Amino acid sequence: MINIEIYQNEEVPLITMDFPAMIRVGETLSILNDDYFTYYNVKKIWYRIERDGQQCVPCAEVEIDD
Numbered sequence: 497m498i499n500i501e502i503y504q505n506e507e508v509p510l511i512t513m514d515f516p517a518m519i520r521v522g523e524t525l526s527i528l529n530d531d532y533f534t535y536y537n538v539k540k541i542w543y544r545i546e547r548d549g550q551q552c553v554p555c556a557e558v559e560i561d562d
Contacts, residue, residue, distance in 0.1 A: 501544070501555045502536075510558070519556055535561040 497514040502525070504510050511527065519525070519538055526533040536558035544553045 498554060501553060503555060503557050504559070506557060518554060524561060525558060537561045 497516060498518055499512060499514050500519060501509045502511045502513070519541070521538050521541055523538045525536045525538065527536065537560075538556050538558055540557040542555050542557075544555050545551070546553065
């Protein structure tokens, strides 16, 4: 499993979760909120490297798909 940080903007993570594979730009994520799903389009992928250089964290920016 790959732990990916999901952002709506590049400052504050929306959610961090495990995925069976790396997500890609153009894919759609559906996240259950209370009793309904919110759909997000993946806009951008980047990798954040921790200061100690020992960990590379995959990140994705999403936007709501109305």
